[in-house]
Amino acid sequence: MANRKIVLASNNTGKVKEFNALLSPLAIEVIPQSLLGISSCEEPFPSFVENAITKARHASKLSGLPALADDSGICVDALGGLPGVLSARFALSDQKRAPTDADNNALLLKKLEGVSQRSAHFTCTLVYLESADDPEPLIAVGKWMGEILLSPQGQSGFGYDPLFFVPELGKTAAELSPEEKNSLSHRGQALRLLQQALENKFSTPC
Ligand code: IMP
Numbered sequence: 001m002a003n004r005k006i007v008l009a010s011n012n013t014g015k016v017k018e019f020n021a022l023l024s025p026l027a028i029e030v031i032p033q034s035l036l037g038i039s040s041c042e043e044p045f046p047s048f049v050e051n052a053i054t055k056a057r058h059a060s061k062l063s064g065l066p067a068l069a070d071d072s073g074i075c076v077d078a079l080g081g082l083p084g085v086l087s088a089r090f091a092l093s094d095q096k097r098a099p100t101d102a103d104n105n106a107l108l109l110k111k112l113e114g115v116s117q118r119s120a121h122f123t124c125t126l127v128y129l130e131s132a133d134d135p136e137p138l139i140a141v142g143k144w145m146g147e148i149l150l151s152p153q154g155q156s157g158f159g160y161d162p163l164f165f166v167p168e169l170g171k172t173a174a175e176l177s178p179e180e181k182n183s184l185s186h187r188g189q190a191l192r193l194l195q196q197a198l199e200n201k202f203s204t205p206c
Pocket of ligand 1: 070072173
C-alpha cells in the first residue's frame with residue numbers, strides 16, 4: 001500500500017520519531033514541516049486545543065497535505081492552571097533571552113513558595129486535519145496527574161520532569177526510563193488515542 005504522507009507541525013526530531021513509529025503500521029509517513037520549507041507559526045491562544053488546531057491548519061495550508069500538530073504543557077492547580085500554554089516560555093518576562101528549562105523550573109518553585117497544595121498535571125492535545133479547512137478535526141487529549149516537588153529530583157527527560165512527582169511510583173518523571181515515561185505520559189496517552197482514531201477513520205468508508 002502506498003504511504004499516506006502527513007505533515008507534522010513540529011521540527012522536534014524526538015516527536016517525528018515517536019509519530020513515525022506509531023503511525024507507520026497504518027502506512028502513514030510523517031514529514032516534519034521544515035523539510036517542506038514551512039516555518040513555525042505563532043501560538044497566541046489561551047488553550048492548547050486552539051494552538052494545536054492553528055499549527056495544524058498552518059502546516060496543512062502551506063503544504064497541501066493532511067497535518068498533525070500537538071500542544072502540551074503543565075497545569076498547576078494552585079496557580080489557576082499556569083504555566084499552561086506558557087509552559088515553554090514561563091520565565092520569559094524575567095529574562096532577556098529565551099528561558100531554559102532550569103529558568104522555568106526555578107520560577108515555578110518561586111511561585112509555589114509556601115504553597116502546600118501542589119497538585120498538577122501534564123496535558124497534551126494532538127490534532128489531525130485532513131485539509132486546512134477540515135470541519136471535523138480529530139482531537140486526542142492525554143493527561144498525567146502528579147505533584148510539584150519542593151526541589152528538582154532526577155536527571156532524565158526535559159522541561160518540568162524533575163519537579164513532577166508521580167505518587168503511585170514514588171518517583172519524578174525525570175527518574176523514569178523513556179519507555180516507562182511513554183507508557184504513562186500525557187503524550188503517550190494522546191498518541192495512542194490518536195492512533196486509534198486514525199485507524200477508525202481510515203478503515204471506515206466515508
Ligand atoms: P511543546 O508542546 O512540546 O512545545 O511543550 C511545551 C512545554 O511544555 C515544554 O517546553 C515543556 O516546558 C513542557 N512540557 C511538555 N511536555 C513535557 C514533558 O513531558 N515533560 C516536561 N515538560 C513538558
